[in-house]
């Protein structure tokens with residue numbers, strides 16, 4: 001915590017013309033050497049944040065700091081930050097070597113040094129021996145690696161990646177996810193990665209910022225965000241989830257689907273209207289007698305690893321369950337979950353309030369253990 | 370049925386081309402006539418070409434024409450490229466389209482009107498008619514052509530290329546010389562060659578703005594032809610035709626090399 005953040009946004013606002021602001025008082029800190037992901041639906045302002053960090057555009061208001069110094073008006077070519085563009089933006093009139101060497105040539109690096117550096121960068125991305133290839137003759141995955149090599153060869157403090165994997169097929173994408181993560185660990189450079197694919201974000205990041213409509217909804221480690229989504233949007237966007245209206249009777253007791261359940265959340269008002277989240281994989285199918293709630297099976301899809309089963313309870317709530325067991329449509333089954341599987345969300349709670357509530361009760365939770 | 374009509378169409382096409390090219394080949398043919406008239410062919414000779422080579426006045430005019438063409442094409446290309454970059458830099462679509470329309474109007478407006486208006490302008494501004502007036506007017510009518518050839522290439526270039534160059538530390542000047550210009554180079558060459566050919570064979574505009582003692586080939590041929598027939602003109606026209614054909618071939622070679630994809634589609 002004492003470490004100075006490498007990038008800091010202080011109430012950054014960005015507005016084009018007279019439209020509604022694209023970024024609305026966004027504040028966050030980025031620590032050195034970590035893998036960050038900006039996650040959000042299309043048009044939520046992810047690219048805009050990257051462009052602000054890279055220096056291609058200026059904030060309407062608010063401050064952007066690099067290692068504590070304000071860089072709002074520092075031009076892009078003076079920032080120790082390099083970008084891997086969504087469309088790669090490789091120079092079509094230059095070959096692979098010249099593309100990678102572009103930044104070094106601008107800095108007038110000596111020929112021998114340049115050769116060594118380009119070679120090293122290309123071997124980092126497994127493209128040894130591709131120096132003299134033309135860009136037009138490379139596959140999507142290879143182009144992407146050239147784009148990464150072109151960024152890392154300059155040894156920047158931060159690398160920004162704008163959905164670099166979205167154009168690749170599934171298999172190559174998985175492979176590149178591993179390679180990127182591995183590369184980041186080896187280089188120790190701060191990565192800020194943009195995606196709208198939640199699985200990708202969960203798999204790769206040290207820390208995730210979930211964005212929606214120009215606001216940061218929640219930030220935290222993949223586990224935090226998956227297990228304790230702050231609101232309906234985050235719960236829905238990150239993975240499959242059952243979101244059910246509920247009432248918080250008192251601390252550790254919540255009522256939904258016509259029954260009261262023990263839970264681990266606290267700090268709400270008595271009888272406050274809330275929403276609860278239960279992940280489909282956290283529920284277990286049991287007999288009617290053993291189930292926490294009773295449901296009727298409505299539909300079943302085979303997803304390869306598991307069955308995805310849609311059920312409905314007596315209060316007309318729909319439940320999504322993942323199970324390796326097959327059930328029959330129309331059958332009555334029980335769903336079992338533990339108090340830890342229930343996550344309670346307050347309506348319209350801001351991230352600060354959420355953190356404050358967790359901090360306030362974290363103490364006695366620890367004492368209890 | 371279909372075959373028949375298409376062969377008919379081919380025949381028609383051939384006929385049209387024959388009519389279009391017949392006068393030129395007729396003229397070329399008699400440029401080798403030793404008889405001195407264009408009515409009947411007596412024998413093969415290079416005399417007219419030899420005479421042409423000894424006519425210093427004519428050679429100077431040829432030189433003038435070439436110098437004007439090269440210089441005006443060069444100046445027009447530089448100005449046109451800058452203009453195209455300028456047009457692209459306007460973010461608003463409407464401004465851009467207005468500028469482009471203003472540019473295109475200059476291309477479609479009749480040469481005679483252009484020539485007359487240049488004449489009026491030069492007279493009012495007190496510019497002496499001669500080399501500079503011709504050069505200026507050629508530059509002026511070539512710029513819109515260059516803009517028209519360069520702008521599509523510029524528009525096709527993704528703005529992220531320039532962002533990427535900036536990102537890698539390039540100054541604005543470096544972005545221009547290392548990324549933008551190389552990318553649009555085919556368009557620049559095409560524009561240059563178009564400007565060159567337009568300048569070489571322009572008659573109408575030049576006719577208005579040449580003064581005494583300065584002339585270009587097309588104007589000179591016109592005045593020679595009015596004075597009476599000499600096969601000199603045929604020889605000269607033949608040379609010009611050959612040079613034009615060479616330019617066209619070079620132009621198509623460059624164009625097809627840069628836009629292989631487009632050419633394939635058309636095929």
Ligand SMILES: Nc1ncnc2c1ncn2[C@@H]1O[C@H](COP(=O)(O)OP(=O)(O)OP(=O)(O)O)[C@@H](O)[C@H]1O
Nearest residue numbers: 016017022040041042043044045046047048049196
């Ligand atoms: N130059 C611009 N002028 C006007 N509006 C813009 C401009 N650039 C972006 N926007 C708007 O800003 C909003 C956010 O854009 P941004 O590109 O940051 O989205 P994104 O999160 O990267 O989306 P995607 O996942 O589709 O790439 C969009 O509504 C977009 O229309």
Ligand SMILES: [Mg+2]
Nearest residue numbers: 046047048162
């Ligand atoms: Mg984007």
